[in-house]
Amino acid sequence: MGIKKIGERTVAFENPPSVLGSACVGGKKEGEGPLGGEFDILNEDALFGVETWEKAESKMQRLALSAALGGAGLEPRSLDFVFAGDLLNQCTASSFGMRDMGVPFFGVYGACSTMAESLILACMAVDGGFAARAAAVTSSHFCGAERQFRFPLEYGGQRAPTAQWTVTGAGAVVVGAGEAGRSPPRVTGFTSAKITDAGIRDANNMGAAMAPAAFDTLSAHFADTGRSPGYYDMIATGDLGSLGAELLRGLFSDAGMGLKENYADCGLLIYSGDSRDVHAGGSGCGCGASVLAGHILRAMRAGRLNRVLFAATGAMLSSVSTQQGESIPSICYAVSIENGAGGLKG
Amino acid sequence: MGIKKIGERTVAFENPPSVLGSACVGGKKEGEGPLGGEFDILNEDALFGVETWEKAESKMQRLALSAALGGAGLEPRSLDFVFAGDLLNQCTASSFGMRDMGVPFFGVYGACSTMAESLILACMAVDGGFAARAAAVTSSHFCGAERQFRFPLEYGGQRAPTAQWTVTGAGAVVVGAGEAGRSPPRVTGFTSAKITDAGIRDANNMGAAMAPAAFDTLSAHFADTGRSPGYYDMIATGDLGSLGAELLRGLFSDAGMGLKENYADCGLLIYSGDSRDVHAGGSGCGCGASVLAGHILRAMRAGRLNRVLFAATGAMLSSVSTQQGESIPSICYAVSIENGAGGLKG
Numbered sequence A, B: 001m002g003i004k005k006i007g008e009r010t011v012a013f014e015n016p017p018s019v020l021g022s023a024c025v026g027g028k029k030e031g032e033g034p035l036g037g038e039f040d041i042l043n044e045d046a047l048f049g050v051e052t053w054e055k056a057e058s059k060m061q062r063l064a065l066s067a068a069l070g071g072a073g074l075e076p077r078s079l080d081f082v083f084a085g086d087l088l089n090q091c092t093a094s095s096f097g098m099r100d101m102g103v104p105f106f107g108v109y110g111a112c113s114t115m116a117e118s119l120i121l122a123c124m125a126v127d128g129g130f131a132a133r134a135a136a137v138t139s140s141h142f143c144g145a146e147r148q149f150r151f152p153l154e155y156g157g158q159r160a161p162t163a164q165w166t167v168t169g170a171g172a173v174v175v176g177a178g179e180a181g182r183s184p185p186r187v188t189g190f191t192s193a194k195i196t197d198a199g200i201r202d203a204n205n206m207g208a209a210m211a212p213a214a215f216d217t218l219s220a221h222f223a224d225t226g227r228s229p230g231y232y233d234m235i236a237t238g239d240l241g242s243l244g245a246e247l248l249r250g251l252f253s254d255a256g257m258g259l260k261e262n263y264a265d266c267g268l269l270i271y272s273g274d275s276r277d278v279h280a281g282g283s284g285c286g287c288g289a290s291v292l293a294g295h296i297l298r299a300m301r302a303g304r305l306n307r308v309l310f311a312a313t314g315a316m317l318s319s320v321s322t323q324q325g326e327s328i329p330s331i332c333y334a335v336s337i338e339n340g341a342g343g344l345k346g
Helices: A028-032 A052-073 A089-097 A113-129 A142-149 A205-224 A241-254 A285-301 A318-325 B027-033 B051-072 B090-097 B110-126 B142-149 B206-225 B243-255 B285-301 B319-323
Strands: A010-012 A018-028 A081-087 A106-107 A135-142 A169-176 A186-191 A234-237 A263-265 A307-315 A330-338 B010-012 B018-026 B081-086 B105-107 B133-140 B167-175 B186-191 B234-235 B264-265 B307-315 B330-338
Touching: A010 A205, A018 A028, A018 A052, A052 A081, A052 A089, A052 A135, A052 A142, A052 A169, A052 A285, A052 B167, A081 A089, A081 A113, A089 A106, A089 A135, A089 B090, A089 B319, A106 B110, A106 B285, A113 A135, A113 A169, A113 A186, A113 A330, A113 B110, A135 A142, A142 A330, A142 B142, A142 B330, A169 A285, A186 A205, A186 A263, A205 A241, A205 A307, A205 A330, A205 B330, A234 A241, A234 B051, A234 B285, A241 A263, A285 A330, A285 B307, A307 B307, A318 B090, A318 B142, B010 B206, B018 B027, B018 B051, B018 B186, B018 B285, B051 B081, B051 B090, B051 B133, B051 B142, B051 B167, B051 B285, B081 B090, B081 B110, B081 B285, B090 B105, B090 B133, B090 B142, B110 B133, B110 B167, B110 B285, B110 B307, B133 B285, B167 B285, B206 B243, B206 B307, B206 B330, B234 B243, B243 B264, B285 B307, B285 B330
Parallel strands: A081 A106, A081 A135, A234 A263, A234 A307, B081 B105, B081 B133, B234 B264, B234 B307
Antiparallel strands: A010 A186, A018 A169, A135 A169, A186 A330, A307 A330, B010 B186, B018 B167, B133 B167, B186 B330, B307 B330
């Protein structure tokens, strides 16, 4: 049997899975941003009625998946698998978040690329014939991430201008066996992630660490598919932020292939430019996840966008690796989501 | 298209992937244990020639995958994907371990169940037609785990009698498109993991937390497949340890279905009963991974075992969840590995 690959690193789904439902959840700051109206659920603080930030993050995952299922008229038991991940040590936002859903569980870790990674795995499970329906769920929480990766909030630490603001948010996407010509957006394929390390050691400059990974995967995608960047209505990176997005534009320009106005970064879409302390933009698993599950998939369902390449990047470091003087290995998964009956199949 | 499921939670692979190669790596204590002769690579200390335990764990992953590929006469570039995970915060043993392999990467987190989880995903990628060959790689390191989860080694903390000893080890399994009747062991299917929480709050008693998850998945496996425990030459849990294994026997006995001598726990196989400080047995991602990739798959290749159910369990907690008074959500994935042309297909 031939495998479903085109080119070096791209998989073209045989029966592109349909996006049956999606939903996103955010905190106060996310609600005040330019995409505030596109969140399904917003909370007025960062606690969602529970006593710790970590428990709040788990609750966001639960709320996002329940809303995505509800919107699709589905029950949790209609899912064969859920793929979930987050930034907390040992990915506890996911294990505790999904604990009571009763859905067979796969935990994944791709740092801020986790929504793309989990969506790819969910689609492989569906297109491979292992699941009728599967979900991808991903989250992050500003307060939990600051405490874990940097300083407790009470410390009031100054943040570097290249630093980004971890999104308090979660996104869930439910996919199911697709039928050609059906109306929902369909995931037509993906380009896999190779670990890329450009030698960046500054953990306050993740955009610089991740931009080369985005370039690596996106250029592989265009080479494998024969598509040019102009094919897509939107190419969205997950959270490169202002500096990383500028670096990515530069890398493409150096390669003789410009990124046009169809290029966007979820970390730049989610907060206003003048929002206090955001600096280089939003970041975190919940950034790309909530912008995809809200803003982007809403626009696709409404026909305002028809061809989207969602390319979430991840910086695969930890506090310990930074303390040990290591550079930052980075990855990027690109997922092609399209309306209509077309596909990536060669 | 019908999906490849039998019963509620079990997938039967259509073309069961073959185990093309496997290898395991261990430290000094593992080399001194009863399975010492079955490791491919042993180090005389826990550092493997590098300067930190975390870097040593990454090196073990690299060594294990290189040895598994070498044994199969394959190059890294012949792999379409590698699925890798570990216990370190943000799974850095995997991201740094796989950084220079140049193989498309998926990071997974299933605590001590990670070898079963990553092997399942690798097999889904192969049976689903997305990969000609894929690898599963998993590791843990005693010194890094003690520092991260409990106390720095220098503290000389006493360990509880129910505590287990994190294995310093890594395992790698390479799978590829199977041909019926070929000689290598083949992965015929798996039963997925539901998160189970029996309310155990003692992080020094993971066996008690994980035994109900093992019972849940194993009983689903027997119900779905119509097989009885006696069908298998070996049913191996990953690291329940002496207490967890006893609890699992009790749960099966209460359900009117005894586990016989074919039941083994990798955490009890890897160290001698009188080994200093091991207490309830070995644990960690590297425990099940190295025993599967070494002892079990060697015995299958030699025909001493022909039907194995590898059921690795994971305790999905973190230090923070324990500090916040949470109980321990647990999971178990069961993977059916068989010699010969048979299969799980209904």
